[in-house]
Amino acid sequence: MxxxxxxxxxxxxxxxxxxxxxxxxxxxxxxxxxxxxxxxxxxxxxxxxxxxxxxxxxxxxxxxxxxxxxxxxxxxxxxxxxxxxxxxxxxxxxxxxxxxxxxxxxxxxxxxxxxxxxxxxxxxxxxxxxxxxxxxxxxxxxxxxxxxxxxxxxxxxxxxxxxxxxxxxxxxxxxxxxxRSLPMHVAALPAVDALTHGVEAYLSGIASPLTDAVALAAVRLQQASLRASITADDDRARADNLVASCMANIACGNARLGHGHALSLPLEGQLDLPHPYGVGVLLPHVMSFNLAVLPEKVRPLAEALDVETAGLSRQEMIAACAEAVRALYADIDFPDRFTAEQLPRDRVREMAARAVPGLYAGIAAQGFDPATAHDRTVIASPAARRMTVRQAEEIFERCL
Ligand SMILES: [Fe+2]
Missing domain, CATH: 3.40.50.1970 (Rossmann fold)
Structure with missing residues (x-):
């Protein structure tokens, strides 16, 4: 490649x-x-x-x-x-x-x-x-x-x-x-988006050693600085977190973004859900979904997320990565589920179908009719693992 x-x-x-x-x-x-x-x-x-x-x-x-x-x-x-x-x-x-x-x-x-x-x-x-x-x-x-x-x-x-x-x-x-003047609830949203950028770049099917190096370093620096940058009056943590979010975007600018961003897009467009809520709530789920086909990437990501990996099987490490993200969310008061208003249950199928054109289609997505998507239609994405509409639906259900 x-x-x-x-x-x-x-x-x-x-x-x-x-x-x-x-x-x-x-x-x-x-x-x-x-x-x-x-x-x-x-x-x-x-x-x-x-x-x-x-x-x-x-x-x-x-x-x-x-x-x-x-x-x-x-x-x-x-x-x-x-x-x-x-x-x-x-x-x-x-x-x-x-x-x-x-x-x-x-x-x-x-x-x-x-x-x-x-x-x-x-x-x-x-x-x-x-x-x-x-x-x-x-x-x-x-x-x-x-x-x-x-x-x-x-x-x-x-x-x-x-x-x-x-x-x-x-x-x-x-x-x-x-x-400095950002209230915690305001600062938490973009910080979660940035974490998503680093992780999704690392789990991309077009990642390279260059993007992996930047993405992992970004996740590591975010893990180390994100909490303090939001919850404490700590300029050093703020400076580190600014650089980390910048690095995460350099990584995803080159490796592109995966299912978190593809699935969030219809929620943002149709249901007016703010971007960080969409990608952030989806992150632990799409991360586990893609790590399942990237065995060599599990341990480095777990370590970047500060997971104690000794004695853990690969499957346990994948679960621990999702847990580490949820623990971070809890500390900065960020949700790990959608409310019924943010994603009504009766619109889950429609949202999964609307995600099919993917993040990078632009105005071309306009011509797409979600009614034409069936269970096995694949969501367009550079992510490492193929995701079908049915699987997207299951991920949305787990977020409720
Ligand atoms: Fe984003």
Missing amino acids: ITSFYMPTRIVAGPGALATIGTLARDLGMSRVLVVSDPVISAQGFHAEALAALAEAGIAVARFDECGIDARCSYIDQQGERVRREGIDGVVCVGGGSVMCTGKGIAIVATNRKPMAECTGVGRFDRKALPMIMVPTTAGSGSEVSQWTIVKDEERHLKLLGGGPLSFPDAALLDPATL
């Missing part, structure tokens, strides 16, 4: 990294930027510091502070048009995954001159996105080093992934100061 590993984003990490944003923007040739954020983040002190550093470097600033829970196609299309109209030559995102996905979408449509929905799928546009600087304010999505944006097509109730090598951010600034 031929594999490739590509990660062109410059990563500047550590306390004080945010102060370099002005010179970084100048180095990237930016003169007038759109700073993308949300109403909560744009009221924080570090946001004002970023704006001041940009101004000091002689960069003109326009702002869009209206991002919400999802990266909405309508916002992206409007702002992409604005960027062209106002001669903006760079996008700076200060926020979590939705902010970064919104900004990345704006950078894509600004140069490609077509609506965001038409840019979804893999490599569906041919012009390089505008230069981007990402400042993640949660340790989670890893969007700061990702070529992908996950957007919501509000009209069609679809969550869609789009991107390719032309939409990598140019720089990521990882400063633990941006995480």
Whole structure:
């Protein structure tokens, strides 16, 4: 199998990294930027510091502070048009995954001159996105080093992934100061998403020694830093967890994501379930499902999750991995089941069928009729093990 590993984003990490944003923007040739954020983040002190550093470097600033829970196609299309109209030559995102996905979408449509929905799928546009600087304010999505944006097509109730090598951010600034004001319940969600990225990259059918090295190191660092970064006032843990979530995304950017993300997608699109709940609740189940066909990967993953493996059979280690994840969830107050509202029992079959096109289909998923899926239809996914609609249904049932 031929594999490739590509990660062109410059990563500047550590306390004080945010102060370099002005010179970084100048180095990237930016003169007038759109700073993308949300109403909560744009009221924080570090946001004002970023704006001041940009101004000091002689960069003109326009702002869009209206991002919400999802990266909405309508916002992206409007702002992409604005960027062209106002001669903006760079996008700076200060926020979590939705902010970064919104900004990345704006950078894509600004140069490609077509609506965001038409840019979804893999490599569906041919012009390089505008230069981007990402400042993640949660340790989670890893969007700061990702070529992908996950957007919501509000009209069609679809969550869609789009991107390719032309939409990598140019720089990521990882400063633990941006995480300080996060309440625990807010910080836990993206952290769980990041853990899912590391594990799913490791369990991918297109994983390579390069992606495995990064994925395992990410899981190990997450296991060591995630609890303290959320439950304690610990800047060192926050800094480690930011780097860990970034590494997890570098791994899954190259090895891609598996069943957790494929099965979560219809829950997010149809039932408005926030992404981390979908992938996080599914994680222990899809992890066990795939480890069953990857015997050589069980022990390294168990050790990265800090499982005491001595004397355990392989089967016991797989169970212990799932238990380690659940124990972590308990410590950070994250659920390990869906509520009846999040996933109504009478919609389980439909959701399993809707997962068939997989995470990477983009707008092509629009033409898929879930009624055509039968028990043995396979969910499109790069994960190591084939999963049928029936098996997806069983996994959903176990999550209730
Ligand atoms: Fe994710």
